[in-house]
Amino acid sequence: MALEPIPPLGSDPLANRRRLRAVDGASSGVARDEEQLMAAVARGDQAAFGELYDRVGGTVHGVVRKVVRDPSQSEEVTQEVMTEVWRTAVRFDPDKGSVRTWILTMAHRRAIDRVRSEQSSRDRTERVGHRDQVRPFDEVAEEVEVRFEHGQVRDALSSLTGLQREAVELAYYQGYTYREVSELLDTPLGTIKTRMRDGLIRLRDAMGVTT
Template identity: 80%
Template sequence: MAPERWLHPVAEPTVVTGTALEVGDDELLLAVARGDQAAFAALYDSVGPLVHGVVRRVVRDPAQSEEVTQEVMVEVWRTAVRFDPDRGSARTWVLTMAHRRAIDRVRSEQSSRNRTQRVADQQHARDFDEVSERVELDFEYEQVRTALSTLTELQRQAVELAYYQGYTYREVADLLGTPLGTIKTRMRDGLIRLRDALGVAG
């Protein structure tokens, strides 16, 4: 069954005598261009199923095919004045319009799916990066913790206070009750041992 017709009211429409069987599509479309609603109804009955068939072959989806068919027939009503019978038949003109509309719908749907997929891919990439970064940080933390365990107690305390808690060498010396020179020496030796334990080139 053909989709419901979309009829636009017009003032004082021209009347085409006869039925769709008696009047050709070209004459009907020319009458539609003059605002004849009866001609549009007859043209719809004549080409509507063909339009739907063309659209369905391209779009595939039944619901969207119905929508595009309606859009095509609305466009026929609105642009009928552009039809030139010297350049081709009304049926060819309408079906070309239908095919173009169907292609546009497929491209639009594909573009929408691509955008959705890009968003999903970006989110997946962010999730993966966050997990990867967390694993890397955990691994590095474990390496540093293991390396710190190779230091003497004074070296470890000095390094932790200076590099992980932000104290200056003098503040570290005061906190540990150790001469500043000793702290500097222990820090230097401790950092060398850390470098070697972590496999960092000197």
Template identity: 65%
Template sequence: MRQQPYFGGAESGGPRLEDVMEQVGRGDKNAFSILYDAVANTVFGIVVKVVRDRAQSEEVAQEVMIELWRQAGRYRPSQGSVMTWVATIAHRRAVDRVRSAQASANRDKAAAVRDQQRPFDEVAEQVETRLESEQVRRCMRALTELQRQAVTLAYYQGMTYREVAESLQAPLATIKTRMRDGLIRLRDCMGVTT
């Protein structure tokens, strides 16, 4: 017959773990000391099986004990034994630590990959931007006057089609047609494929 992992019971004359838990829930530090002695080895055993790193397991086990102190008032004997409740908290904390460690490793790996990518070449970027700007200016010169004005007002000055029509004193339908035709010519001139 397996011995209880804690200290007492009705036959030994010691307090039951459920009673100790109730006292801990009321803030009794001596009762928490008894609880700690009763469950610490079990908590550490559960945590180390999940975490697998002794130093981290010690940290997690300590976090579990702090959580037991803080959450003792929430324990309900009708929902399971103290040891089951403690084991559940320990397992949950251990899994959280493993997930956190994995997420951290993934972030570090992603950062390392980003750092190994080709560094930003500011000169090449400026040259490319200048060449694209020159090509846009050249293609804009190929548009009709109304197309060029409409595109300039809409895309460089942020006007709506209606505002462009009012500014150029042209019917809205005409502006829409000129804009469509102008954008098609620009696309073709720039060599953009759809």
């Protein structure tokens, strides 16, 4: 049975909420199904893996593309992530979070690792030093806002202070280290670390995330 890929967040708030609930692993039918799929994948069921790919592949690729940007490299990373899901499926523990959290955490980390290995630390320092080469923050924020229109995530993001939001978004969507974010925003390192944490905590509470 082929499943439709999950569409991007659209203008239907109810549909958006349903999807977001599925993501955070609350007791929705979708999340239960994905757990069952993962259990089957861990037992070597390739058909179950195909179904899982159809469910999460588009979101994995979306996260990877945001961070890596280059289309052909993004494709490689998405492939790496999905094969890693297959190889390490037995490590997934439903007590520690949802299937999507597990896979998207892996996808983001792989994407970040790819970006870091592509650019020597010197390149990145130079890049940080020249703000004009950096994609303007407003552009990213706008893109994110369009995606989240009417969505729960957008509401949650708008509850952050400007600095919390910039720190979280520059790290998550652009893949900067906290040191680079500190340079970009001309704000002390300790403050950036703190804003990343309290920004995420506020998002967590606003969206009712539990594990």
